[in-house]
Amino acid sequence: VQMFLSFAMGATECVLLGMMALDRYVAICYPLRYPAIMSKSAYVPMAAGSWIIGLVDSMVQTCLTMQLPFCANNVINHFVCEILAILKLACADISINVISMAGSNLIVLVIPLLVIFISYIFIVATILRIPSTEGKHKAFSTCSAHLTVVIIFYGTIFFMYAKPKSKSSVSTDNQHILESFISLFYGVMTPMLNPLI
Incomplete structure (x- = not known):
């Protein structure tokens, strides 16, 4: 349940941030037609649509x-039960999951990141x-709060999941603490900031 909900919330947040960028685009570029x-x-x-995309995506990934x-190790060193943390514990081929x-x-x-990027190009122009x-x-x-949340959200996600995996086990405790702390930003902080933006 926790894995399903955390993935659904994350996917929904990504799509919502893209939709909010479209809202900012219309507000700045077409203010008279905005209403x-x-x-x-x-x-x-x-x-x-954001919620449906997030829930369907989460259901597929969770299933x-x-x-x-x-296998043996069942300790998940994350703030929440994330899918990628669970996949590390699997003792079978996860190629279907990766695809x-x-x-x-x-x-x-x-796609939402591209929508945000293109919207902000037009907004700045x-x-x-x-x-x-x-x-x-x-x-x-008008755009600064949204852009700040986008940078925090996507920055922490890319830091967590786009970094190369370390083979060294010397600093694994520190790495797990850092990953748990960073997951708080995209899992808790940015959804809490949505009402403000």
Whole structure:
């Protein structure tokens, strides 16, 4: 249950951050049409879509992981029961899980990150064309909270999962403590900041 929920929340958070970037894009680049474009009829499907994508993705990943046999070591050195931590304990071929996770990462990590990146390119281009300094400052402050959360969330995820795996067992205790601390940022801190952005 914990693995399913933590993966679902993480996947949903990624998609929500992409949707929030689209919201900022419309607010800055099309301010007069913002109320018409981003009405309740747009927000509800966007939020529901984020949750559906996160839950379906988590269900697929969790089901694939729970079908694996696990060997001797059953200690998970993470803040929450994450799928990648569980896969390290499997004593069978996890190639299907790796392929599935790669597809999942493309959908819930890379595509929203591209949406965020492209949205902010257009946002910055629009802000630079604003003639008044006060207008530029107001527009940048509108986006600063979201951009901060995106950097914290994606930065910690990439630090955790894109770093090369160490073969040395000398500092494994320190590494586990660091990984647990970092997982707090993307697992707890960024979802708590969502109401503020």
